[in-house]
Amino acid sequence: MSAESAPPEPEFPLPDTNWEMTREFWAAAAREELVIPRCDGCDRWNWYPSEQCPGCGETNLPWTAVSGRGTLFSWAVVRRAFVKPFAEKVPYVTGLVALNEDPAVRLVAGIVDCRPDQLRVDLPLRVVFRPLSFPGVSREVVAPMFAPAV
Numbered sequence: 033m034s035a036e037s038a039p040p041e042p043e044f045p046l047p048d049t050n051w052e053m054t055r056e057f058w059a060a061a062a063r064e065e066l067v068i069p070r071c072d073g074c075d076r077w078n079w080y081p082s083e084q085c086p087g088c089g090e091t092n093l094p095w096t097a098v099s100g101r102g103t104l105f106s107w108a109v110v111r112r113a114f115v116k117p118f119a120e121k122v123p124y125v126t127g128l129v130a131l132n133e134d135p136a137v138r139l140v141a142g143i144v145d146c147r148p149d150q151l152r153v154d155l156p157l158r159v160v161f162r163p164l165s166f167p168g169v170s171r172e173v174v175a176p177m178f179a180p181a182v
């Protein structure tokens with residue numbers, strides 16, 4: 033990669049969208065697509081990304097679009113910011129979302145458009161794409177988040 037096309041450095045607390053293992057995840061999110069590596073050998077969805085399928089050892093794990101539908105497995109309501117850039121965001125909800133394609137695949141994501149007291153286990157969710165932005169950070173990163181499915 034030439035210096036001219038070098039991607040921007042990650043700016044805390046934005047995710048590092050250049051890290052090879054998850055670069056395609058963030059590139060897809062920017063296109064409002066949710067993608068997960070799927071094993072070419074055994075069709076298993078692999079999350080968190082790894083270099084080899086834990087099921088069969090296959091190393092060809094193409095990023096594959098999923099429906100963006102899932103259910104709420106667990107969540108935490110964050111009421112106190114542990115680092116300063118999050119101070120304006122509290123309270124917010126971080127959840128563990130089980131994907132419809134394979135409920136054993138669970139993504140950590142922000143849960144939005146819902147009051148914390150409306151959350152329940154197995155609540156149907158759908159992916160939405162929202163910019164992550166923080167005070168003092170010029171760049172934004174579009175991230176998949178989940179909202180109640182309507």
Ligand SMILES: [Zn+2]
Pocket residue numbers: 071072073074075076085086087088089090
């Ligand atoms: Zn496999």
